[in-house]
Amino acid sequence: MRRISQKMSTRTKLSLxxxxxALTLVLNSCYPGDAITAAxxxxxxxxxxxxxxxxxxxxxxxxxxxxRLDENGDPINDPGANDQQILNKIKDKLESAGYDLxxxxxxxxxxxxxxxxxxxxxxxxxxxxxxxxxxxxxxxxYGWCYxxxxxxxxxxxxxxxxxxxxxxxxxxxxxxxGILEDTNAGVLNRINDGIDQAFTQSPYLYK
Amino acid sequence: MKIIKLKSWQMFAVFALVxxxxxxxxxxxxxxxxxxxxxxxxxxxxxxxxIEEISWRGIGLDYRYxxxxxxxxxxxxxxNVLYERSTRTTQTDNGxxxxxxxxxxxxxxxxxxxxxxxxxxxxxxxxxxxxxGGYIMNQRFEIGVFAWQDDSWEWGIAPEAGVVIPVExxxxxxxxxxxxxxxxxxxxxxxxxxxxxxQVNAGFVWEP
Numbered sequence: 001m002r003r004i005s006q007k008m009s010t011r012t013k014l015s016l017x018x019x020x021x022a023l024t025l026v027l028n029s030c031y032p033g034d035a036i037t038a039a040x041x042x043x044x045x046x047x048x049x050x051x052x053x054x055x056x057x058x059x060x061x062x063x064x065x066x067x068r069l070d071e072n073g074d075p076i077n078d079p080g081a082n083d084q085q086i087l088n089k090i091k092d093k094l095e096s097a098g099y100d101l102x103x104x105x106x107x108x109x110x111x112x113x114x115x116x117x118x119x120x121x122x123x124x125x126x127x128x129x130x131x132x133x134x135x136x137x138x139x140x141x142y143g144w145c146y147x148x149x150x151x152x153x154x155x156x157x158x159x160x161x162x163x164x165x166x167x168x169x170x171x172x173x174x175x176x177x178g179i180l181e182d183t184n185a186g187v188l189n190r191i192n193d194g195i196d197q198a199f200t201q202s203p204y205l206y207k
Numbered sequence: 208m209k210i211i212k213l214k215s216w217q218m219f220a221v222f223a224l225v226x227x228x229x230x231x232x233x234x235x236x237x238x239x240x241x242x243x244x245x246x247x248x249x250x251x252x253x254x255x256x257x258i259e260e261i262s263w264r265g266i267g268l269d270y271r272y273x274x275x276x277x278x279x280x281x282x283x284x285x286x287n288v289l290y291e292r293s294t295r296t297t298q299t300d301n302g303x304x305x306x307x308x309x310x311x312x313x314x315x316x317x318x319x320x321x322x323x324x325x326x327x328x329x330x331x332x333x334x335x336x337x338x339x340g341g342y343i344m345n346q347r348f349e350i351g352v353f354a355w356q357d358d359s360w361e362w363g364i365a366p367e368a369g370v371v372i373p374v375e376x377x378x379x380x381x382x383x384x385x386x387x388x389x390x391x392x393x394x395x396x397x398x399x400x401x402x403x404x405x406q407v408n409a410g411f412v413w414e415p
Contacts, residue, residue, distance in 0.1 A: 031290075031311050031347060032264070032288065032290050033290065033309040033349075036307065036309075040307040041351045041352055042306060043305070043351040044305045045303070046302045046303050047301055048301055049301070152352055178351065179352065201303040
């Protein structure tokens with residue numbers, strides 16, 4: 001009986017090892033996400049002033065250019081290929097939300113309720129980390145770890161709605177951020193989708 | 208962006224050590240027994256807020272010592288990988304954020320436990336028990352080119368109920384469910400939360 005028991009033990013322990021090995025392989029990916037595309041890096045974030053009464057904001061004006069900022073945040077004169085399409089898209093969405101454009105504002109009789117300004121910034125994002133794995137046995141980098149670094153060109157579009165009559169924070173801000181490794185048409189499509197999403201997730205703007 | 212890949216060789220070493228313990232003690236003391244189980248995790252509470260999807264990645268190792276015919280004390284080691292790729296919009300207090308986000312939680316419960324068994328030895332034995340100890344919690348949230356990670360030890364408990372079904376003289380099947388509840392913890396942004404998830408386990412028992 002003891003011998004039978006020992007045979008079973010060997011068999012069952014063997015199956016345990018096989019199962020364990022198989023599941024270890026399945027589990028080996030601690031961060032199991034698939035690869036992402038440039039479009040997957042797009043983020044649309046919106047902010048609004050909780051004290052703002054958007055129902056009373058019926059008209060808007062918008063500069064006929066997008067203000068470009070360098071990496072230090074200073075404005076630069078470098079129009080982008082898609083600027084006019086982006087401005088048109090913003091105007092379309094504002095008008096569908098119930099805002100009327102005042103094309104030639106002045107400070108006396110033709111004053112808009114809100115001013116909408118678009119900013120663009122492009123920067124290089126450096127990212128990296130320390131990977132440890134079985135390879136670390138063979139690669140003598142920092143003990144168990146070897147360093148990995150990436151660089152991305154990323155762009156940010158900011159749409160800011162301000163009240164020209166008050167000195168206060170913006171009433172509404174939409175920020176669109178993503179990696180620029182894409183065709184020009186691809187980037188434009190993603191920006192258009194991002195502007196659509198910014199308005200979709202801001203229902204309080206609509207009349 | 209800080210990227211830390213979990214040291215899988217370390218977990219392998221822990222499990223391999225437990226396997227050695229299984230093997231070496233089996234022949235010596237039959238009041239010891241062990242179990243190896245496949246584990247499915249169902250997030251609840253704060254964990255579900257972070258990751259909604261059920262996890263099909265998980266394993267567990269039990270090592271139990273029968274102190275008499277109805278009670279055992281032991282140790283449990285587990286590994287559950289909860290993951291979700293989400294494109295849902297997250298509402299904030301005064302705004303919203305939309306983007307493709309990868310949310311990952313690696314939970315490694317390491318617990319001491321006590322179990323009470325109904326029925327007779329070598330028969331089908333339902334049991335109840337309580338696990339107490341903690342979790343190594345590795346959380347990661349990625350959206351766009353941004354990432355937040357929090358690696359920590361959290362104290363926790365896990366009530367458990369299950370059944371051991373003998374198949375052969377020293378071999379059986381174990382089915383059980385646990386409710387894992389971390390008594391301490393923060394999310395990746397530093398907000399205090401309590402991770403919790405159901406764990407449904409199915410596995411093999413040696414020398415039940």
